Amino acid sequence: MFSRIALLVLVPTVALAQRxxxxxxxxxxxxxxxxxxxxxxxxxxxxxxxxxxxxALAFDFAACGxxxxxxxxxxxxxxxxxVTASTIQFQRWTDVGAESLVKxxxxxxxxxxxxxxxxxxxxxxxxxxKVSESVPSKDARRLAHKLxxxxxxxxxxxxxxxxxxxxxxxxxxxxxxxxxxxxxGKNAQRITNGxxxxxPTLVPGGGVAFTSYRSKKPFLFISKGGEPTQLIxxxxxxxxxxFSPDGKRVAVSVSEGENAEIFLANADGSNITKLTDTKxxxxxxxxxxxxxxxxxxxxxxxxxxxxxxxxxxxxxxKRLTFQGNYNTTPSWSPRGDLIAFTARDERNAFDLxxxxxxxxxxxxxxxxxxxxxxxxxxxxxxxxxxxSTRGGGRGLYVMTFDGNNQIALPMEKGDVTTPxxxx
Amino acid sequence: MTAAAQSLLHDRPTPLxxxxxxxxxxxxxxxxxxxxxxxxxxxxxVDLTQTPIKASLVRLGKPRDDKLLPxxxxxxxxxxxxxEEVAVATPAPPKVDTAIKIPTKDAKPEKADKKxxxxxxxxxxxxxxxxxxxxxxxxxxxxxxxxxxxxxxSAKQEGERYFGLLNAVVKRNYDVSNTIDEAERxxxxxxxxxxxxxxxELIDVSLTKPxxxxxxxxxxxxxxxxxxPFSAPPEHLRDSLKKSGVAxxxxx
Numbered sequence: 135m136f137s138r139i140a141l142l143v144l145v146p147t148v149a150l151a152q153r154x155x156x157x158x159x160x161x162x163x164x165x166x167x168x169x170x171x172x173x174x175x176x177x178x179x180x181x182x183x184x185x186x187x188x189x190a191l192a193f194d195f196a197a198c199g200x201x202x203x204x205x206x207x208x209x210x211x212x213x214x215x216x217v218t219a220s221t222i223q224f225q226r227w228t229d230v231g232a233e234s235l236v237k238x239x240x241x242x243x244x245x246x247x248x249x250x251x252x253x254x255x256x257x258x259x260x261x262x263x264k265v266s267e268s269v270p271s272k273d274a275r276r277l278a279h280k281l282x283x284x285x286x287x288x289x290x291x292x293x294x295x296x297x298x299x300x301x302x303x304x305x306x307x308x309x310x311x312x313x314x315x316x317x318x319g320k321n322a323q324r325i326t327n328g329x330x331x332x333x334p335t336l337v338p339g340g341g342v343a344f345t346s347y348r349s350k351k352p353f354l355f356i357s358k359g360g361e362p363t364q365l366i367x368x369x370x371x372x373x374x375x376x377f378s379p380d381g382k383r384v385a386v387s388v389s390e391g392e393n394a395e396i397f398l399a400n401a402d403g404s405n406i407t408k409l410t411d412t413k414x415x416x417x418x419x420x421x422x423x424x425x426x427x428x429x430x431x432x433x434x435x436x437x438x439x440x441x442x443x444x445x446x447x448x449x450x451x452k453r454l455t456f457q458g459n460y461n462t463t464p465s466w467s468p469r470g471d472l473i474a475f476t477a478r479d480e481r482n483a484f485d486l487x488x489x490x491x492x493x494x495x496x497x498x499x500x501x502x503x504x505x506x507x508x509x510x511x512x513x514x515x516x517x518x519x520x521x522s523t524r525g526g527g528r529g530l531y532v533m534t535f536d537g538n539n540q541i542a543l544p545m546e547k548g549d550v551t552t553p554x555x556x557x
Numbered sequence: 558m559t560a561a562a563q564s565l566l567h568d569r570p571t572p573l574x575x576x577x578x579x580x581x582x583x584x585x586x587x588x589x590x591x592x593x594x595x596x597x598x599x600x601x602x603v604d605l606t607q608t609p610i611k612a613s614l615v616r617l618g619k620p621r622d623d624k625l626l627p628x629x630x631x632x633x634x635x636x637x638x639x640x641e642e643v644a645v646a647t648p649a650p651p652k653v654d655t656a657i658k659i660p661t662k663d664a665k666p667e668k669a670d671k672k673x674x675x676x677x678x679x680x681x682x683x684x685x686x687x688x689x690x691x692x693x694x695x696x697x698x699x700x701x702x703x704x705x706x707x708x709x710x711s712a713k714q715e716g717e718r719y720f721g722l723l724n725a726v727v728k729r730n731y732d733v734s735n736t737i738d739e740a741e742r743x744x745x746x747x748x749x750x751x752x753x754x755x756x757x758e759l760i761d762v763s764l765t766k767p768x769x770x771x772x773x774x775x776x777x778x779x780x781x782x783x784x785x786p787f788s789a790p791p792e793h794l795r796d797s798l799k800k801s802g803v804a805x806x807x808x809x
Contacts, residue, residue, distance in 0.1 A: 154797075
């Protein structure tokens with residue numbers, strides 16, 4: 135015992151050398167190089183659907199921000215190479231810079247189209263994911279979206295955005311029409327027919343609401359597959375409908391003279407109450423926090439349009455943006471932390487920014503790429519859809535929530551505005 | 558004296574326990590005295606927790622107005638091209654109609670189109686000047702400080718300049734795969750220790766505190782290796798960087 139104590143006391147204390155510590159953050163999160171081999175088809179029916187399936191799958195991977203889809207022209211592997219780990223020459227995929235490899239096989243069975251997807255880690259030469267899905271033969275794109283979602287979930291453990299819906303307006307000969315499409319702008323269905331219809335929003339549980347001039351005054355209408363019906367008619371104009379995440383309430387901006395206030399109503403338009411009360415000022419573009427407790431909106435009560443936030447009962451209004459003098463079209467991230475908005479900067483360029491709800495920190499997403507407006511978050515909060523005039527005509531683009539990987543949707547450009555994105 | 562008493566196995570009184578007891582008592586007394594003296598003549602408290610140095614290298618430029626919306630950090634543009642290298646499009650020669658026109662009584666004199674070519678050349682020249690002017694403007698508009706570094710990548714200077722430089726070059730190579738999910742990114746933190754030679758060469762690098770994510774750990778080691786060799790450290794840091802090195806804490 136004594137000797138133990140003695141040892142403890144007598145052991146000399148070693149002075150450890152202290153080295154300076156530098157802290158580095160702000161990693162360049164770069165997309166993972168992903169090789170997507172051309173689908174192998176097992177019959178004629180599968181061959182017919184192959185191109186459509188392949189294009190949808192490649193776009194999903196390229197646009198989601200996780201992957202850098204490698205150019206097939208650079209591939210060294212035999213196009214007819216097998217789809218199992220034992221038949222793949224992984225070195226050939228390593229040589230072209232791939233870190234992961236996707237192989238798909240298509241076949242038809244009566245009226246259905248089946249796809250088997252395998253994901254391989256190239257360095258380890260190991261199969262990491264195997265998934266099979268079937269859909270009616272005409273839905274090749276949907277089949278691709280399902281498989282892309284499976285791969286997305288494998289990496290992120292989150293639901294992917296590839297089976298979500300999009301709504302937007304497009305200029306028509308007689309005005310402006312509302313469309314609802316797949317997330318990539320394909321499979322677009324026209325909801326209105328004539329008149330001017332603007333600011334569409336997807337209704338939780340199905341349907342789309344929009345401001346329409348069909349009854350001469352611009353009021354709020356809703357369409358659930360059939361003829362649109364009037365939802366809210368008040369003041370001289372009802373715009374910017376935003377449904378609460380639970381779908382039970384709807385916030386709108388009601389204009390009267392030179393004044394516009396935010397109102398809250400039940401989802402069926404009943405029991406409408408005023409939330410803001412600022413005479414001679416405009417309060418517009420409401421957007422809900424994901425927990426349904428707060429609403430962000432635009433107000434010019436401080437002299438120019440800025441982003442504000444208030445409780446869902448109208449109390450506790452608080453200004454969020456203090457930089458710039460023209461900040462509009464807020465969209466609250468489903469993750470809750472960020473609000474994306476359009477701002478006009480000191481060069482008079484319209485660009486997209488986010489403001490952090492906690493610390494009011496503003497971050498720029500787009501820069502020096504023509505005009506960029508009307509951001510909307512994907513249902514999982516990882517992507518932002520927006521309109522841009524880059525590349526001629528106003529079209530829809532998608533990027534990651536931090537402004538990376540800006541890419542055009544594979545749809546016809548031409549005066550497409552105000553997208554909304556939901557499950 | 559019996560033989561048994563002379564045996565080595567026979568118990569004898571020994572001074573060792575007394576010696577150990579005195580030694581222990583002496584040391585305990587010394588420690589207590591040291592604590593008392595330390596308490597009586599206490600200097601400023603030393604914080605043993607290492608606070609990371611936040612270092613960034615400010616670039617040459619002018620400070621940005623806080624009221625303005627932020628700009629994305631811009632890379633310094635490449636050097637402006639020499640004036641003689643500015644390409645000026647040569648106007649295409651006007652089309653020459655080889656057919657001989659016979660003048661008629663009603664014919665109006667044709668407007669000479671030679672001006673168009675001159676106009677195009679003038680426009681091209683102005684465009685070229687405008688382009689080089691814009692490039693100069695970008696240089697002028699980069700935000701930084703009057704005594705900033707041309708290699709700087711930040712609008713504000715913080716901490717020791719050499720660590721700022723290390724920060725800048727390692728950060729440039731700090732590439733991490735996007736497939737690491739959002740929730741995991743929030744908890745990622747890895748510490749790397751590296752030693753740097755007098756000429757700026759990387760002596761060694763090791764992962765001292767792994768993050769637990771293989772992709773992230775290999776990315777941070779890769780960032781240091783790709784950034785090496787570094788600039789030669791200043792005289793006052795040379796010895797410590799060679800012997801004890803520097804630690805880098807990486808967070809996403």
